[in-house]
Amino acid sequence: MDDSLWLLIIIGCSFALFIGWRFEKAERKEYLEQLKVQLELEERLSKAGIQDIDIMDGIEFEQYLVVIFKKLGILARKTKASSDFGADLILEGKERVVIQVKRYQKKVGIRAVQEVNSARDYYRAHEAWVITNNFFTTSAIKLAESTNVKLIDRYGLVDLILNSNYTSVEKEVR
Template structure:
């Protein structure tokens, strides 16, 4: 029985190898045939082209150059359109992110957040401030929740979503150790609660900015709220409308006409 099984195994393996070799040979034949057909076509075109007069040859070359330029222009336009679409999508994502931040800017809502959701929220606020961010893993983060980068400078953020508990001196010391270990320029300790007196004294002589709940709301208004108000203002009154109206008003004034609105 064992010998029969071995024979069947070797026989099936031999058949599969033969099929693979046949397929490879067929693919080589197909590729060779295509290359041969292309070369033959080029030779016939060249022979026909040589028989024509100089005018037709020049026209053909100019037409070929024009086709290449047209193809390059179309390709460039498609690239620019795609790039504009990507920029527009990114702007829409940024605006939606800011709207989401503003929806949750109430301190009570921040305190009810899941701790990890709060870290992502704070990271988005710093992103609105112009930082590139990376949220660290949930366990074993080494005393830092968010890593910020801007202009080749590293900054760290530690988040504490507290309701009644205050940030203590030991929390500041642990965060300072993480800053020194990462060679960061400074750190931001963010909490929805408050800092104890000992914690503030400990952070006063260290590269650590303490941000309590009220300060966090101010940052949200500064980096997320202001830009949203500007965007809404531009939507209501586009820039080109304002510019054209100013030019129109100046022309009417120069010509001696009044620009007051007439009521129906």
């Protein structure tokens, strides 16, 4: 082989190694970014005390949400335990909101959306929400979208809790 062919082979191999190195560097950067997002999420979940909610019973979770809404300056009241017509909490303000509360170890299904949608009419509410410490099934999400029911999943709950902590600290400072 002549020198020019060897030179082309060396340049080709060097280029391939460089591309591989750049690709690996990009993958590493993406992995580190994903890891950072995951750590931030875990920190937010920890600050919110979501693990404590996971071991509450349903009644405790309802009462906990009453406190959270109070910290946010929203009047919340529990409905009676049985024959609640699909609502566990009612928020009173400019507009009435009925809430179905689900502290579950699995995803919340379509039934919760159906119940709170019915409760909206019964309690003459403007809005209907379902709040859970978990997530929602695809069918529950589809029905909620078509019936205008607001779904607050685990991450939305964390935001609600962190906002209430910020609000209560802000009130103490003033």
